[in-house]
Structure formats: structure tokens, C-alpha cells
Amino acid sequence: MKLQDLQAAEKKLLLQTYERNPILFVSGNGVHLRDEEGNDYLDLLSGIGVSALGYAHPVIEQAIAAQSKQLLHTSNLFFHEHTVELALRLTEISGMERVFLCNSGTEAWEAALKIARAHSERVRENGGKLGTKFLALEHSFHGRTMGSVATTHKEKYRTPFNPVMPGVEFVRFNDVEDLRAHFSDDVCGICIEAIQGEGGIHPVTQEFFAAARELCDSTGALLIADEIQCGFGRTGKWFGYQHFEIVPDVVTIAKPLAGGLPIGAMLCTERVAAAITPGMHGTTFGGGPLVCAVAIAVIDEMKRTNLLEHVTEVGGYFMDELRGLATEHGCITEVRGAGLMVGMELDSTELAKTVAAEMLDQRIILNRTSENVLRFLPPYILERQHVDTTVAALDAILTSNASYAGQAASGDHAHG
Numbered sequence: 001m002k003l004q005d006l007q008a009a010e011k012k013l014l015l016q017t018y019e020r021n022p023i024l025f026v027s028g029n030g031v032h033l034r035d036e037e038g039n040d041y042l043d044l045l046s047g048i049g050v051s052a053l054g055y056a057h058p059v060i061e062q063a064i065a066a067q068s069k070q071l072l073h074t075s076n077l078f079f080h081e082h083t084v085e086l087a088l089r090l091t092e093i094s095g096m097e098r099v100f101l102c103n104s105g106t107e108a109w110e111a112a113l114k115i116a117r118a119h120s121e122r123v124r125e126n127g128g129k130l131g132t133k134f135l136a137l138e139h140s141f142h143g144r145t146m147g148s149v150a151t152t153h154k155e156k157y158r159t160p161f162n163p164v165m166p167g168v169e170f171v172r173f174n175d176v177e178d179l180r181a182h183f184s185d186d187v188c189g190i191c192i193e194a195i196q197g198e199g200g201i202h203p204v205t206q207e208f209f210a211a212a213r214e215l216c217d218s219t220g221a222l223l224i225a226d227e228i229q230c231g232f233g234r235t236g237k238w239f240g241y242q243h244f245e246i247v248p249d250v251v252t253i254a255k256p257l258a259g260g261l262p263i264g265a266m267l268c269t270e271r272v273a274a275a276i277t278p279g280m281h282g283t284t285f286g287g288g289p290l291v292c293a294v295a296i297a298v299i300d301e302m303k304r305t306n307l308l309e310h311v312t313e314v315g316g317y318f319m320d321e322l323r324g325l326a327t328e329h330g331c332i333t334e335v336r337g338a339g340l341m342v343g344m345e346l347d348s349t350e351l352a353k354t355v356a357a358e359m360l361d362q363r364i365i366l367n368r369t370s371e372n373v374l375r376f377l378p379p380y381i382l383e384r385q386h387v388d389t390t391v392a393a394l395d396a397i398l399t400s401n402a403s404y405a406g407q408a409a410s411g412d413h414a415h416g
């Protein structure tokens with residue numbers, strides 16, 4: 001089917017949840033995607049932070065091929081050999097002690113919310129005092145299921161589905177006083193992204209994260225780190241919280257974990273895990289042999305090639321280059337992030353739209369989040385040469401739009 005036919009058919013057949021770009025991809029290789037006419041695109045988004053090893057990576061291909069000949073699914077009624085191998089790796093890199101495997105980010109987040117409620121219930125049963133409230137942050141994003149939207153700040157994602165899970169209060173971002181004001185022993189968990197992704201690539205401050213840890217310690221509430229976007233190597237460390245040297249009680253990961261296959265995981269400490277007994281929670285597909293085999297292959301390949309160091313090195317170069325660009329273009333108000341999780345904020349939403357569209361015309365994929373922030377979540381295998389291509393394209397586009405704006409302004413003056 002041609003692109004136009006697909007567009008027309010999807011318009012009739014699919015729930016209209018997405019505004020897709022009119023591009024039809026048929027294959028990918030390394031950091032490039034290829035459309036049906038054979039054009040290559042430099043991908044700086046990796047399917048929203050998913051394809052960490054890029055496309056057609058031989059290690060992933062091999063893991064899928066081998067496992068597909070053995071076993072795809074067993075259900076969680078039986079054992080298969082990869083669950084423990086993956087759990088060993090995840091606990092080792094995270095400092096957590098127990099693992100629950102599932103199929104997506106929002107499902108990992110639901111597991112985190114449920115375990116926090118189960119944990120507080122258990123505390124109360126043992127004569128302690130801990131409530132059921134969650135504190136989440138302004139501009140947070142935790143997914144699309146009912147508990148996840150309840151903890152997601154943006155009203156558009158939440159209010160059409162009211163009533164969502166009750167008992168959530170939002171705290172002003174990085175505002176320690178506001179956090180303290182909302183906190184009490186009514187709170188069972190504080191929800192934090194070390195670097196907010198959908199919210200516009202905003203890192204929490206050391207002071208805020210430390211205050212959240214300290215408050216949780218004072219009552220036994222759980223510090224819940226959503227690492228679905230900023231975790232698993234994206235920022236140059238395995239987890240975003242590791243930049244802060246803070247250990248959460250619960251961690252969620254998903255997006256890049258199986259290099260492009262759907263997977264999620266909730267990791268927690270032994271103390272928290274004790275709240276869950278057989279039958280309380282589960283999933284049919286979660287932790288199946290195929291995704292586990294691939295996730296193991298991804299982790300081992302990341303270790304073998306020292307990919308975290310590479311992410312730090314190329315990500316640092318990328319941010320330096322963007323900051324250099326900011327000295328020449330006053331419309332760039334800030335460059336934020338860590339590793340290969342980078343946001344470049346512009347002074348206008350219209351300009352951000354134009355730049356994203358013109359970059360796509362030049363076959364460079366990025367996206368715009370939080371209105372005026374250009375977001376870069378490239379594959380971890382990005383090289384400096386790709387950064388150079390990107391920065392040159394941005395420079396040219398910003399220059400041409402600046403002179404256009406300047407002409408329009410002088411034109412206005414002439415008519416005035």
C-alpha cells in the first residue's frame with residue numbers, strides 16, 4: 001500500500017490517537033531509517049527513546065532469531081531459563097533487589113503504584129501509620145493507564161477520563177518547600193523522574209531529590225523513580241538517580257530495555273517486595289522468553305562496548321555544540337539534559353514547530369515536547385559526525401528563520 005492509501009485507510013479504521021508524520025518507513029540500519037522511496041533519515045529520536053542500539057543491530061537480530069527457534073511464550077505458570085539471567089543483570093546495575101517483568105512503561109508504573117499501596121497496607125497491618133496518598137510532580141509523565149494518568153500532571157491526559165485513581169497531589173517542580181508542605185504520613189510514595197522527559201527535559205535538583213529521600217525515610221514512604229525515559233543508560237549512567245547518588249525504593253524501566261521489543265520492569269528493594277505475595281499481581285506476557293533473551297543481549301552488548309562511556313562522551317559533545325549554537329542564536333533559551341537525553345528550548349512554540357518540520361524535511365528526526373522544547377533521544381550508538389550534521393542543519397534553519405523574522409519586522413516598520 002502507498003502512503004496516501006495507508007493514510008486514508010487508517011483514518012477510517014484506527015482509533016484516532018496519533019497525528020503521524022506522513023512518512024512510511026520500511027527499514028533501518030544503525031542510526032538511520034529508510035522510507036519506501038529509499039531515502040535515509042538520521043534518527044535522533046529512536047522511536048521515543050527505545051531503539052538504543054539503533055536499527056538492525058546484529059546482536060539483537062541474532063538473539064531474536066535464536067530464541068524464536070526455541071520458545072516464544074510459556075506464561076508465568078512455568079519457568080524458562082532467561083528470567084533469572086535478566087533479573088541478575090537488572091539488580092546488579094540498579095542496586096535494587098527484586099524484579100517484576102511486564103510489557104510496557106505504564107504497566108511498570110502501575111506495578112510501582114500498586115506495590116506502594118500494598119506496602120502501606122502492610123505497614124498499617126503491622127501497627128504502623130502510613131497513608132495512601134501519592135505525591136507527583138508538576139509536568140510529570142508516567143503513562144496512559146488509569147493510575148499512570150492520575151499521577152501525570154497534564155490535564156489533557158487526565159481529566160477526560162475522570163474519575164482517575166484518587167489520592168494524588170502535585171508538587172511544584174524542584175520546590176523543596178512545596179514538597180515539605182504536601183508531605184505527611186498520609187503519603188505512601190513520592191514519584192520522581194530524575195530528568196523529566198515529556199515535561200521538557202527538566203532535571204530535578206540534587207536538593208529536591210535529597211529532600212524527597214529524607215522525607216520518605218522519616219515515615220517509611222517509598223521514593224519511586226520513574227526511569228522509563230531517563231534510565232537504562234540514556235544519561236550515561238545506568239540510571240538517572242545514580243547521578244544524584246540517591247537510592248530509590250522502587251524503579252521503573254521500559255523503553256530501551258529490549259532494544260525495540262515491548263518490555264517493562266519494576267525493580268524494588270527487599271523491604272518493599274515483601275508486600276507482594278503470589279496472586280496479588282501478574283501479567284500473561286510479562287517476562288516472556290523472547291523479550292528476556294533480547295534484553296539480556298542488549299545489556300551484555302552495552303557492557304561489552306562500554307556504551308555508557310560513549311553516551312557520556314557523544315552526549316557531552318552534543319550539548320557543547322548546542323550551547324555553542326545558543327551563543328549565536330538568541331532564540332535558543334536553554335540547553336538541558338545529560339548524556340543522550342537532550343532538550344533545546346526555544347523562545348517560541350511556533351519557531352520550535354518550524355524547526356522540527358524543517359529538520360524533518362532535511363531528513364533529520366527529532367521531536368518537540370512541552371510546546372517549545374526540541375527533544376533529542378538518539379540511539380546510544382550515535383557518533384560525533386551525526387552531531388555535526390545535526391548542528392549544521394539546525395544552524396542553517398535557525399539562521400534562515402531569524403532573517404525571515406528580521407525582514408518581516410523591518411517590513412512592518414516600513415508600512416508603519
Ligand SMILES: *Cc1c(COP(=O)(O)O)cnc(C)c1O
Pocket residue numbers: 104105106107109141142143144193197198226227228229230254255
Ligand atoms: C514513555 C514513558 C512512560 C510510559 O511508557 P509506555 O511504554 O508508553 O506505557 C512512563 N513514564 C515515562 C517517564 C515515560 O517516558
